[in-house]
Amino acid sequence: xxxxxxxxxxxxxxxxxxxxxxxTYDLGKTPTAQEIHxxxxxxxxxxxxLPPGHGTAKEGAQIFAQKCGFCHGPTGAGNGGSAPxxxxxxxxxxxxxxxxxxxxxxxxxxxxxxxxxxxINRGMPFGQEGSLKPDExxxxxxxxxxxxxxxxxxxxxxxxSLPKVKMPNRDGWAHLPEYKHGAPRIFTNxxxx
Amino acid sequence: xxxxxxxxxxxxxxxxAVAGLAVGAIGTAGARPAAPDANSDQRLKDLIAYGERSHxxxxxxxxxxxxxxxxxFGLTRHILxxxxxxxxxxxxxxxxxxxxxxxxxxxxIDPKEHRLLIHGMVDRPxxxxxEELRRFPSVSRVHFVECLGNHSKPEYKTVQxxxxxxxxxxxxxxxxxxLLKECxxxxxxxxxxxxxAEEVKGAGSIRLAKAxxxxxxxxxxxxxxxxxxxxxxxxLIVPGFEGIYNTKWxxxxxxxxxxxxxxxxxxxxxxxxxVAALVFQWGPxxxxxxxxxxxxxxxxxxxxxxxLAWSGGGAVxxxxxxxxxxxxxxxxxxxxxxxxxxxIRFGMDWKWNGEExxxxxxxxxxxxxxxxxRAELAKFFNVxxxxxxxxxxxxxxxxxxPWKVASDGSVHNAI
Numbered sequence: 182x183x184x185x186x187x188x189x190x191x192x193x194x195x196x197x198x199x200x201x202x203x204x205t206y207d208l209g210k211t212p213t214a215q216e217i218h219x220x221x222x223x224x225x226x227x228x229x230x231l232p233p234g235h236g237t238a239k240e241g242a243q244i245f246a247q248k249c250g251f252c253h254g255p256t257g258a259g260n261g262g263s264a265p266x267x268x269x270x271x272x273x274x275x276x277x278x279x280x281x282x283x284x285x286x287x288x289x290x291x292x293x294x295x296x297x298x299x300x301i302n303r304g305m306p307f308g309q310e311g312s313l314k315p316d317e318x319x320x321x322x323x324x325x326x327x328x329x330x331x332x333x334x335x336x337x338x339x340x341x342s343l344p345k346v347k348m349p350n351r352d353g354w355a356h357l358p359e360y361k362h363g364a365p366r367i368f369t370n371x372x373x374x
Numbered sequence: 375x376x377x378x379x380x381x382x383x384x385x386x387x388x389x390x391a392v393a394g395l396a397v398g399a400i401g402t403a404g405a406r407p408a409a410p411d412a413n414s415d416q417r418l419k420d421l422i423a424y425g426e427r428s429h430x431x432x433x434x435x436x437x438x439x440x441x442x443x444x445x446x447f448g449l450t451r452h453i454l455x456x457x458x459x460x461x462x463x464x465x466x467x468x469x470x471x472x473x474x475x476x477x478x479x480x481x482x483i484d485p486k487e488h489r490l491l492i493h494g495m496v497d498r499p500x501x502x503x504x505e506e507l508r509r510f511p512s513v514s515r516v517h518f519v520e521c522l523g524n525h526s527k528p529e530y531k532t533v534q535x536x537x538x539x540x541x542x543x544x545x546x547x548x549x550x551x552x553l554l555k556e557c558x559x560x561x562x563x564x565x566x567x568x569x570x571a572e573e574v575k576g577a578g579s580i581r582l583a584k585a586x587x588x589x590x591x592x593x594x595x596x597x598x599x600x601x602x603x604x605x606x607x608x609x610l611i612v613p614g615f616e617g618i619y620n621t622k623w624x625x626x627x628x629x630x631x632x633x634x635x636x637x638x639x640x641x642x643x644x645x646x647x648x649v650a651a652l653v654f655q656w657g658p659x660x661x662x663x664x665x666x667x668x669x670x671x672x673x674x675x676x677x678x679x680x681x682l683a684w685s686g687g688g689a690v691x692x693x694x695x696x697x698x699x700x701x702x703x704x705x706x707x708x709x710x711x712x713x714x715x716x717x718i719r720f721g722m723d724w725k726w727n728g729e730e731x732x733x734x735x736x737x738x739x740x741x742x743x744x745x746x747x748r749a750e751l752a753k754f755f756n757v758x759x760x761x762x763x764x765x766x767x768x769x770x771x772x773x774x775x776p777w778k779v780a781s782d783g784s785v786h787n788a789i
Contacts, residue, residue: 209556212491212493216501220625223569223636357633357653358654360584365741
């Protein structure tokens, strides 16, 4: 009896993916490769979605002063407003977005340089999101990485080189919680009553 | 295919009007509001086309304390639900809390133009129109949404300020698992990235196991299409998880094989395993909404203690209330059907003797998880309780909220 119960699970494990696979409703259309490509802006750590292009910190510094300085200060050191400081500033690095309030600089906090590219590309500059060309995003990413002491000023960031950047915080992150229906969290204050 | 959006200047004007309205409402508090002209166009519109609440009811949302609003860019980031005025379990759509990636800046999306793309590690990438999504079998479920930023602080005075970043609605839509099965999830897939259509294309990763369990691609809220503030025409509902994962203006789901470290994701990683274990899913939580901070009891006598309880792990099984600062606890009555990952109203009869006392509630969910005190959480993280008077609690704050009733009947935050 016990073996019979496990048999379907074993078959799925060997032959399948674990999820039901056949289309039932036949709704929706198949997007073209171009349509998917145009929307595929979530850049994973391997950088598979990165477009062609390149840029250096020197180029990035100029673009930064033009397009980012208004909110972040001309060098990224902040301007006293609500936009985060992006480079080390008198020993007080600040970058919002970390889960515990003011945290480390994004450029050195994220384990992958691709995150910086993703963030700038989809979210900056404020009010003109999506307007930066790939070369500009590479240059700005290089600028922040250089200012964060991660790469050299002349290093060229591009489709191939960016995912290879070894970030200072690459390792040592805590495992994110698994999800299982009905499983409690680790901190469960089970009252004895 | 990018969505249109309101001009910033238009927004600033709108923001100023809202701010003016709020000031006006406070200024006239207590005064009898003017009755609208019975034959005005607006009155007839309310009466016939789309009904408004009584002009005697003035409960409103407000921005989070301590965040200038609108800020220097004309943006309002977090808008709080007036839980102190709530009855029952459902938050009216007009009072549902608002949290947003970057300010309240709603894209104006024509539903005829909107598409949902599902691709990545699937056998058949598919793109759906809103009309097609409505042709799938739908489900309606009651779920709360709560922002990670819902932290009580000593300086917060009312339950709107301490707990107003949670609300509860009935959501209608298509199970995400159904859509993913239509596309055929490939072997080796383990996460999905959900992305919105707003200006920043806000995106974040959730585990595939959650996506296949109970997530909902929702187009309806409380019996009508989603409000623009809640992601019209489409949003993801990730029951029990931090609000940010409930992606508004949902346009894309990409099936991937790792935590994708995209836009939102780096903010959720930490080197502290105990903190990491308390992100994503909310623990059991409850709060007394009456009597709560800023309210005033008329004098000794009979009252009904009332509040809300919820859990990210399942349905609420038990709520207890203490009227003596946590020395003794009594079971409260669950007022209705407790749905999984949904607010449920609780209540308890109470006769106030006029003496100073501290009221608090705690709940237990169907998994047996209980709600901690702030002292218990401090012990768990090996810090002093004092530390949490000035620092934010790590992860999702589901600690017990005490309210002190002073002998004059005034009610105060007692954390």
